[in-house]
Amino acid sequence: MDREAEKSRILIFGGTGxxxxxxxxxxxxxxxxxxxxxxxxxxxxxxxxxxxxxxxFHSAGVRIIEGELEEHEKMVAALKEADVVISALAYPQVPDQLKIIDAIVAAGNIKRFLPSDFGCEEDKITPLPPFQEFLEKKRKIRRATEAAGIPFTFVAANCLAAYLVNILLHPHDLHGEIVVYGNGEANAVLNYEEDVGKYTIKVANDPRARNRVVTYRPEPNIISQNRLISLWEEKTGRSFKRVYVPEEDLVKLSQTLPPPDNIPVSILHSIFVKGDLMSYDINEDDLEASRLYPEMQYTTIDHLLDVFLTDPPEPPAMAAFK
Structure with missing residues (x-):
């Protein structure tokens, strides 16, 4: 059989995000x-x-379909030429995925849908109200996907590592202070964006991941703020003053800042104070990406910090904090 014939046709919404x-x-x-x-x-x-x-992407052979999410018939036509659909739409567009679900149902041929999760495992945590409201919109998409009977894979990619390293360490700056949220001891999971992309394409085509949640939690990428800062100090040969923000300050800010400014504060509390990303176990029956694909070489946090030393990625806009 022609190997190309075995490859799924993949359609990605939010592919330039x-x-x-x-x-x-x-x-x-x-x-x-x-x-x-x-x-x-x-x-x-x-x-x-x-x-x-x-x-x-055009130079790489990607087919570019221009349209709005309100153009139902155009979406249905695009979906009929695909096998797998991945939505990487940013947070403001998360509710609009209901339109994608309607189009998938109308097309009737999609073998797998991955809605725009790619953050925490929202069905297993209970964060502060602003983040809870944020996650509820994603949960609504999950439930609508299930109700429509669409084969799915839900992805808990945890933190986007290059983005969070920029937030936490400010590697582009020369100041000598680093802010620590809480006591700095809660473990988080930081996965390099390129690896999130590779894992996502793999799980989207993996029959083991059909109608399952897949968590991206490689052991070397589980790290606390304090350990991350210490690693950075070792690599740079510098010493940083750690400025601790108490939990009660973050809680108060989540209650007093206007939307949407109260959301990032609540996310920081969830990840780095409560340790929500590590608040549940990955059991033998659960799907974890590095166990599913032991052959894949992924970027550890240690290696990512080396990348920041030699060719630091530019800090992304805050809107990327999903």
Whole structure:
């Protein structure tokens, strides 16, 4: 059988976004016929970065379909040319995935749908109210997917590592202070964005992951703030003053800051004070990405800090904090 015939046709919504672009690149590198559904280039919301990525993807053989999420028939037509659908839409567009679900039902041929999760395992944690409300919108999409009978994979990718390293360590700055949330001892899970892209393409095509939740929790990427700072100090040969923000301050800010500014504070509390990402066990029957694909070479936090030393990624916009 022709190997190309075995490859799933993958359609990605949000493919020019912060995490979506890594999924597109991974899909192409793994040999899948890949399409992206994006806003028209002339739309007011279309950014220069998106246009640059479209040129990159076009050169790589990616099919670019321009349309809005309100264009039901156009989406159905695009879906009929796909086997797997991945949504990497940013948080403000999460509720709009109901339109994608409606189009998937109408198309009737999709073998797997991955909605825009790629953060914490929202069905297993109870964070502060602003983050809870944030997650409830994602839970609604999960429940709608299940109710529609669409084969799915839900992904708990945990933290996007390059983004969080920029937030926590400010490696582009030369100041000598680093803010620590809580006491700095809660463990989090930081996965490099490129690896999140690769794992996502793999699970999207893996029959073991059908109608399952997959967690990305490689052991070397479980780390506390204090350990992360110590590693950074070892690699840079510098010593940083640690400025601790007490839990009660974060809770108060979550109650007093106006939306949406209260959401990032609540996320920081969930991850780095409560340790929500490590609040549940991964059992033998659960699906964890590094166990599913032991052959895949992923980027450890230790290696990622080496990358920041030699060629630091530019800090992304706060809107990428999903």
């Amino acid at each position: 912060y995490i979506g672009k890594h999924m597109v690149r991974a899909s192409v590198s793994l040999g899948h016929p890949t399409s992206i559904y994006v806003r028209p280039a002339a739309a007011p919301q279309t950014r220069t970065l998106s246009l640059d990525l479209r040129r990159e």
